Every structure is written in C-alpha cells, then in structure tokens.
Amino acid sequence: MIKEPLLEIKDLSVSIKKADGNIPIIKKVNIVIPRGTIVGLVGESGSGKSMTARTVNGILPPKAVVTGGSVIWHGKDEKDKDLTSLKERELRKLCGRGVSMVFQEPMTSLNPLMRVGDQVSEVLLIHGLVKNRAEARKKVVAMFDEVGITEPDLRYNAYPHQLSGGMRQRVMIAMAVICEPELLIADEPTTALDVTIEAQILKIIRNMCTARNMSALFITHNMDAVAKLCDEVYVMYMGRVVERAPVKEIFDSPAHPYTRGLLSSIPAIGNSPEYLNTIPGNIPEIKKETKGCDFCLRCSDDIRKCFFESPKEVMTGEGHYASCHILEDKLK
Amino acid sequence: MTVSGIIKRIGGVFLVLLGVMLLIFIMLRIIPGDPVSVMLSEHVSQETIDRIKISMGLDRSLPAQFFSYLKGAVRGDLGESYFLKEPVVDLIAEAFPYTLKLAVFAALIAWAFGIISGMICAMFNNSFPDYLFRGLSLFGVSVPIFMVALCLQYLLYFKLSVFPLSYDGSFGSMVLPAIALGWNSAGSVARLTRSSLMEQLGSPYIDTAMAKGLSYKGAVIKHAFRNAMLPIVTMMALQFSGMLSGAVITESIFSIPGIGKLALTAIQTRDMPLLQGTVLFTAFLIAIGNLLADVLNALLDPRISVS
Numbered sequence: 001m002i003k004e005p006l007l008e009i010k011d012l013s014v015s016i017k018k019a020d021g022n023i024p025i026i027k028k029v030n031i032v033i034p035r036g037t038i039v040g041l042v043g044e045s046g047s048g049k050s051m052t053a054r055t056v057n058g059i060l061p062p063k064a065v066v067t068g069g070s071v072i073w074h075g076k077d078e079k080d081k082d083l084t085s086l087k088e089r090e091l092r093k094l095c096g097r098g099v100s101m102v103f104q105e106p107m108t109s110l111n112p113l114m115r116v117g118d119q120v121s122e123v124l125l126i127h128g129l130v131k132n133r134a135e136a137r138k139k140v141v142a143m144f145d146e147v148g149i150t151e152p153d154l155r156y157n158a159y160p161h162q163l164s165g166g167m168r169q170r171v172m173i174a175m176a177v178i179c180e181p182e183l184l185i186a187d188e189p190t191t192a193l194d195v196t197i198e199a200q201i202l203k204i205i206r207n208m209c210t211a212r213n214m215s216a217l218f219i220t221h222n223m224d225a226v227a228k229l230c231d232e233v234y235v236m237y238m239g240r241v242v243e244r245a246p247v248k249e250i251f252d253s254p255a256h257p258y259t260r261g262l263l264s265s266i267p268a269i270g271n272s273p274e275y276l277n278t279i280p281g282n283i284p285e286i287k288k289e290t291k292g293c294d295f296c297l298r299c300s301d302d303i304r305k306c307f308f309e310s311p312k313e314v315m316t317g318e319g320h321y322a323s324c325h326i327l328e329d330k331l332k
Numbered sequence: 333m334t335v336s337g338i339i340k341r342i343g344g345v346f347l348v349l350l351g352v353m354l355l356i357f358i359m360l361r362i363i364p365g366d367p368v369s370v371m372l373s374e375h376v377s378q379e380t381i382d383r384i385k386i387s388m389g390l391d392r393s394l395p396a397q398f399f400s401y402l403k404g405a406v407r408g409d410l411g412e413s414y415f416l417k418e419p420v421v422d423l424i425a426e427a428f429p430y431t432l433k434l435a436v437f438a439a440l441i442a443w444a445f446g447i448i449s450g451m452i453c454a455m456f457n458n459s460f461p462d463y464l465f466r467g468l469s470l471f472g473v474s475v476p477i478f479m480v481a482l483c484l485q486y487l488l489y490f491k492l493s494v495f496p497l498s499y500d501g502s503f504g505s506m507v508l509p510a511i512a513l514g515w516n517s518a519g520s521v522a523r524l525t526r527s528s529l530m531e532q533l534g535s536p537y538i539d540t541a542m543a544k545g546l547s548y549k550g551a552v553i554k555h556a557f558r559n560a561m562l563p564i565v566t567m568m569a570l571q572f573s574g575m576l577s578g579a580v581i582t583e584s585i586f587s588i589p590g591i592g593k594l595a596l597t598a599i600q601t602r603d604m605p606l607l608q609g610t611v612l613f614t615a616f617l618i619a620i621g622n623l624l625a626d627v628l629n630a631l632l633d634p635r636i637s638v639s
C-alpha cells in the first residue's frame with residue numbers, strides 16, 4: 001500500500017555562498033515523507049542532514065542558499081505549494097502550525113530569560129489558536145502532562161536553567177506538538193542526552209506520532225535510535241542520499257558500502273574492546289565540483305569507474321534504492 | 333532576588349563609604365600644604381595661625397578629628413567650607429541639580445544613539461551601515477572628552493553659532509555639554525550592543541523562535557534583544573553613576589556650576605571639608621550605581637540572584 005505523501009523534497013540543492021564561488025552542500029536530494037510515517041535521515045556530521053531539514057522550514061544559516069529543486073508540501077494549509085519559493089510571511093505562518101521542529105541542544109534552544117511555560121504558550125498565541133494567556137496556560141499544562149513532565153502546573157513557571165536536559169527536551173517536544181502539526185522535524189533530539197533519557201524521549205516522540213497520525217523527519221547518527229523509531233530510512237553522505245529503504249531492509253541487507261560501514265561501526269557486546277570497526281578516513285573537504293562517487297576515497301571495494309562517474313540510483317529490493325557502481329554492475 | 337540580599341548589599345554600600353571616608357581623610361592630611369596658610373596672606377603671625385587652627389579643630393589628634401567628622405557625617409553634617417564659608421551639604425545640594433540635569437541629558441543622547449547604532453551594526457553585519465556605525469563608535473570611544481568639547485564649541489558656536497558657548501541656564505546651552513559628556517559612553521554602548529546582540533543572534537533559541545512561527549525581526553525583538561540587554565544594562569548603570577560624579581572636565585569647559593566644578597574649586601583652594609564632601613558624595617553615587625546594576629540584572633535575569 002502506497003501512503004499519500006505529506007512532503008516531497010525534489011532534486012533539492014543548497015550551496016554556501018563564498019567569495020570565490022558557491023560550495024554545494026546538498027546535491028539533488030530526493031526525500032518523500034508519507035503521512036503518518038517516521039522517516040529517518042542518517043549520516044555522519046557534515047553530511048547535510050540538518051541543512052536538508054532546515055530548508056523545509058526556512059531557517060538556513062544566512063549564507064546558505066537554495067540553488068535548485070523544490071520542497072512540495074501537501075499539508076492542510078498552503079497545500080501543494082513549494083516551500084522554498086513561499087513568501088517569508090507565509091512560511092512563518094506554516095512553521096509551528098503545520099511543520100514544527102525539535103532541536104539538538106535543549107540547553108540553548110530555549111530562551112534563558114523566559115518561563116518555559118510562556119515559551120510554549122507563545123506558539124499558541126502566535127498562531128492565534130487560543131483567545132488569551134489563561135487558555136494557553138491550561139493547554140500547555142495539559143501538554144506538559146502528556147509529555148511526562150511531573151508537576152506540570154509548577155513547571156510552567158520554571159526557567160530553563162531550573163530543569164534537567166531531559167525535562168527541557170520534553171518542553172521542546174511539547175512546544176513542537178502543541179499546535180498539532182502534520183510534520184515534526186526532530187534534529188538529533190537525543191544527542192545531548194543520557195542513554196536512559198534518550199529511550200524515554202524516543203518513546204514520547206513515537207507515541208505522539210501514533211496518537212496524532214503525525215509524520216516525522218528524524219535526524220540522527222544513531223543507528224540504534226533509527227531501529228527503534230523509524231519506518232523508513234534515508235542515508236546521506238556528503239550532501240547526497242546514497243541509500244533509501246524501509247527500516248527492516250536497511251538493517252537486514254544494507255546495500256551501499258557507506259551504510260554497511262555505518263552499521264558495522266555499532267559496537268557489539270562480546271567483541272573485544274580493541275576491535276572497534278570504523279569507516280577508514282574522514283569526510284573529505286567539500287569542494288566546488290566533484291567527479292565520480294563521493295565515497296570512492298573511503299570505499300573498501302572501489303572500481304576504476306568510481307573515480308570518474310557519478311553512480312546512478314539502482315533498485316536492490318522492494319522500496320530499497322542505493323547509488324553505487326558496484327551494485328549497478330552486479331544487477332546488470 | 334531576596335529582600336535580605338538587597339539589605340546585605342546596602343550594608344555593603346555603607347562599609348564602602350566608611351572606607352572611602354577614612355582613605356580621603358588620611359590622604360588629605362598626608363599631602364603637603366596647610367589649608368590655613370593657603371587661606372591667609374603670607375604676613376600673618378604664627379599666633380593668628382594657631383588661633384585659626386584651634387577654631388577649625390585642626391589642633392586635635394587625627395583620630396579625634398576623624399571621629400568628629402564621622403559623627404557629623406552620620407547626622408548629615410559634612411562641615412563647613414573653608415573658602416566659601418557655607419555648609420558643604422548645602423553646596424553639594426546646590427550643585428547637584430546641574431550635574432543631574434547634565435548627566436540625564438547626556439545619558440539619554442548617548443544610550444539612544446549607542447543602542448540604535450549597535451542594533452543596526454548587528455542586524456546588518458558586515459555591510460555598509462555596519463562599517464559606518466562601527467567607525468563612528470570607534471571614534472566615540474577613542475576621542476577624549478575635552479577634545480570633543482572643544483571641537484563642538486568651535487564648530488557649533490564659532491562657525492555655525494547654533495548653540496551658546498557655555499552654560500547660561502537655557503536648554504540649548506545644555507546640548508553641547510551633554511553631547512561631550514555622552515560621547516564616550518555612546519561609543520562603548522554601541523560596541524557592546526553590537527557584540528552582545530550578535531552573540532545572541534547566533535543562539536539556537538533564535539532558530540527555535542523562528543521554527544515556532546516568529547519572523548526574524550520578531551525573534552530579534554522578542555527574544556534576542558532582552559538577552560542582549562543584560563550586559564548593556566550593567567554598563568549603563570555604571571556609566572550613569574560615572575557621569576554624575578566624573579563630569580569635572582565637561583563642567584569646567586562649559587562652566588556649569590555642578591559637582592565636578594565644585595570638586596575642582598575645592599582642590600584649587602585646599603578646601604578640605606568641601607573636597608572630602610564631594611569625594612564622599614561621588615563614592616556614594618558610584619556605590620549606588622553598582623548596587624542598581626546588580627539589582628537590575630537580577631530583575632532581568634532569573635539565573636542571577638542578589639547577595
């Protein structure tokens with residue numbers, strides 16, 4: 001059964017403006033987020049995951065510009081519009097209401113001078129979903145309770161520095177879901193948290209999505225979190241999607257050498273501590289133009305073609321695609 | 333912020349004042365020069381000098397002199413000016429309104445200019461307006477007050493005759509001194525506003541505010557500005573108490589009969605009670621300015637408490 005898409009990122013390219021020309025950081029990325037689905041976006045730091053997500057709600061850093069492609073929104077408001085060409089005012093109206101976001105750093109993502117409850121109320125007030133502050137407060141307290149904040153009425157008046165990291169991230173989640181958005185973007189929401197808190201936060205996100213039939217784009221470099229949370233996975237490397245598949249497929253039969261590298265880097269219990277698998281090398285410096293496969297320098301089984309030609313996307317299973325010359329040759 | 337915290341701080345202010353009193357008392361007695369011989373002509377007999385010294389209480393031991401001064405100060409009596417023959421408290425009360433008027437005027441001009449230009453710099457970072465106001469603010473912090481004052485007098489009095497040369501009681505005659513006195517403050521407020529606001533603009537909570545649906549401008553005004561104001565408020569409170577107490581140069585150049593002018597007169601005439609009084613009053617203003625800065629910060633920032 002094919003689910004109706006909520007958001008389609010088509011051939012999206014983003015560059016950083018520099019004095020001596022543009023440096024591409026996202027290259028022709030295609031991502032489809034169906035309704036009621038949690039899509040995972042994984043990759044190393046600097047692979048363009050966050051940038052891709054930030055293009056959706058238009059909070060790119062000042063020097064980043066969209067150089068091509070589109071982000072088509074199929075939600076209730078601004079239906080079938082390209083978000084990258086939407087006017088700033090219309091896009092801001094959609095943000096928080098249709099698309100919301102949870103950030104990586106719960107320590108710094110909240111305004112330190114405002115009571116956390118007021119910061120959540122602000123979303124309701126901006127979008128005119130409540131008549132007054134008292135009504136907003138009531139809704140916020142109920143939402144705090146739902147995301148597992150103990151003594152929600154008391155916590156409403158707390159300042160961010162009085163809460164723990166896990167509590168702050170719950171506040172962020174409450175802020176993101178209080179307007180009942182259709183899409184939740186979670187940009188590494190558990191990276192800054194303890195493992196035990198991480199599990200709780202993941203569970204809250206999962207429950208929120210199921211209860212509200214909300215879609216989510218979950219950005220992480222934690223394969224374990226992907227396995228627990230996501231329905232579909234996109235793997236990014238150097239600004240490109242190199243593999244996409246349903247979550248079970250990715251773990252059962254990873255096709256792209258990069259994905260295989262990522263999965264084998266997860267330490268298993270029982271292996272000796274000296275024996276930690278890594279992907280050799282680092283992400284190379286992003287240059288203006290690249291030739292061949294971006295991964296060829298770190299790939300364990302490269303062939304001559306990899307250095308000169310960009311690989312095309314090939315189907316390796318049901319809903320499972322990867323961009324790799326080796327797979328291309330195998331499937332011929 | 334607790335009430336007991338504030339009370340403790342006010343107690344601290346009194347301790348500081350006591351220290352200042354002791355220090356200025358000792359310093360004035362260490363420096364060479366005898367107030368009595370300055371007051372009188374050279375051809376006065378030693379007898380007369382001794383008689384006057386006794387009448388002024390200068391024959392007693394230093395501790396005794398200090399304690400009688402302290403006793404007077406507690407009752408609001410800072411002695412009588414040797415030179416002007418009037419109670420020091422009355423002289424200060426007479427001079428202070430001029431200084432206050434000057435400081436308020438100077439602060440308003442300086443802060444309005446400083447904060448607005450700092451905001452423009454931060455929001456249009458690395459573009460023409462940023463360069464322009466950054467250059468101006470550098471000019472602001474680096475040119476000394478007497479230079480500014482003389483240039484203003486030359487340009488706006490001699491050349492263009494827009495404002496009067498010195499203070500004559502009218503509102504217009506306050507403009508040049510206020511600009512001169514606020515000049516440095518405007519520069520430093522502009523520079524601090526720029527750096528502080530830029531730091532806040534890069535904070536993740538600005539992204540959060542925009543993801544909520546606020547525009548960039550809304551995020552800056554509702555979220556970044558208040559955070560950026562924290563260090564600026566501290567600076568402004570200290571600047572204001574500095575302006576109230578340190579306008580010696582400005583008041584002399586524009587002949588404004590304020591506290592600064594009074595202190596200068598006291599120094600020139602070896603008028604010990606008057607000098608003690610003005611220094612003590614100045615120290616009091618600075619201590620209050622510091623206290624005010626801390627209280628304001630605690631009011632604005634929930635992470636800080638007074639104590």
